[in-house]
Structure formats: C-alpha cells, structure tokens
Amino acid sequence: MAVKKNNKLYAFDESAEMSKPIKQMFTLKVLSADNIEDVAIYKTFEEAEYKLIEYLKKGTCGWIVSNDE
Numbered sequence: 001m002a003v004k005k006n007n008k009l010y011a012f013d014e015s016a017e018m019s020k021p022i023k024q025m026f027t028l029k030v031l032s033a034d035n036i037e038d039v040a041i042y043k044t045f046e047e048a049e050y051k052l053i054e055y056l057k058k059g060t061c062g063w064i065v066s067n068d069e
Contacts, residue, residue, distance in 0.1 A: 030055055030062040 026048035
C-alpha cells in the first residue's frame with residue numbers, strides 16, 4: 001500500500017504564535033564555496049526578492065525557489 005504524501009506547507013504566524021497552513025512559500029538559495037545553501041524561507045515573493053537583491057549586490061549568486069501546494 002502506498003503512503004499518502006502530505007503536501008501542505010506551513011509558516012509561523014507571529015500574531016497567533018503558531019504555524020499555519022499556507023498556499024505558497026519562497027526559499028532563497030545562494031551558491032557559496034561550491035555548496036548550495038538555503039538562506040531563509042519567506043511568505044511573500046517581495047520579501048524574498050528584497051533579500052535576493054542584497055545578496056546579488058554583494059556579488060553572491062542566488063535565486064528564489066517557489067513552493068506551491
């Protein structure tokens with residue numbers, strides 16, 4: 001029997017002080033010393049884009065990965 005995969009995404013809601021299901025999240029990844037590292041996970045594309053721009057200005061290779069339900 002196949003195991004059902006749970007594809008729900010969760011993010012911490014500061015006002016409720018608990019994790020809640022969300023439809024999408026954005027992970028910022030950077031390349032450093034021949035390794036791909038996850039920098040952070042953001043609830044909105046704009047937050048991830050702002051941080052990505054900071055890394056790109058420093059000359060660090062980076063990109064945003066979108067995870068949807």
